[in-house]
Amino acid sequence: MSARNRLPPWHEQVRLANGREVLIRPIRADDAGPLRASFALLQPEEVRQRFLRPVKELSAETVQRLTQPQPRTEFALVAAEPLPPGEALVGAVARVAATPGTRDAEFAILVSRYVAGMGLGRHLMRRLVRWAKGKKLERLYGDVLESNQPMLSLAGSLGFRREASDAPGLVRVVLDLDADVGQRAVRTRSPG
Template sequence: MSARNRLPPWHERLRLANGREILIRPIRADDAGPLKASFPLLQPEEVRQRFQHRVKELSDETLQRLTQPQPKTEFALVAAEPLPPGEALVGAVARAAIAPGTRDAEFAILVSHYVAGMGLGRHLMRRLVRWAKGKKLDRLWGEVLEDNQPMLSLLDSLDFRRESAGTPGLVRVVLDLSPSSARKTSAGRGEGPRPPG
């Protein structure tokens, strides 16, 4: 591979099952405009599954927090058209953030119905796991609506375990990343830090 064809870290070109070529890359501040503009195109069920309640638009504060992650504690990828940030339509976002004072990160993924069912959620989830392992974290966790069976099945296949989220209708899913956290889990949840909830 020649140097001019080499992609920067965390960049990857993919061709989806429908033939569309996308670029997976770290999110950029310039993605805020396209994200805000395309949010109303999401179906209500997609929004509910990601935010767990109705959201009509992304606030400027939310967009800034999402598109300008803190490099030491946050990581966010997008699956977008292979165009410059700010021009590219974003079809999916995957994010992980380390909870302060812990070695645990919470994840969230939103895949638009335009590119759903093509393995993109699995691909992005694996990238979040890779990032979390690179940070030597103990756990990666998230909360998923119990009726979001496609997401729960995907996470089951990636060895996440299910726990009670303490909120009706939600399931907490946890992936143990270190041998010590796996031992603590088998010994009981009374030891060690608990993912914030």
């Protein structure tokens, strides 16, 4: 009997609709080089939909912030080739960051056109929701361009509701993670 090949927490191999295998795993500092290199492969519209404005390249500061999240308040996953960090081409990045002083967290997902439309965005979003629930957060939100219909459709299919945004051309999508978190805490503490 052979030993079972177990992956570390938050790691999973996924076969995409096109047959390509990707490894979904937490982002690593070693991913900085491939992230900066793969950014050049993105179309201007892909960049605008994620960053909400034109960006020509990822700055060293941005890449460092992305690849070295604060473990207590941030979480980021990549969908990459099944190679070691630093060598693997990154096809998608999903990130969530708790908003200081609240029980909310903001998400962001970028899926390159090479792997878009294969369910990867949905898969990554579900992982972000799982992390946020594990941190006992109450709401997950993101600002999406009104023109980004694929992201708005995905969010709607996962239970996010739309809210007006102060910024023109943006829609805020919000998911209530556990509406009764406060009530459950009160019930747990009360004698009974």
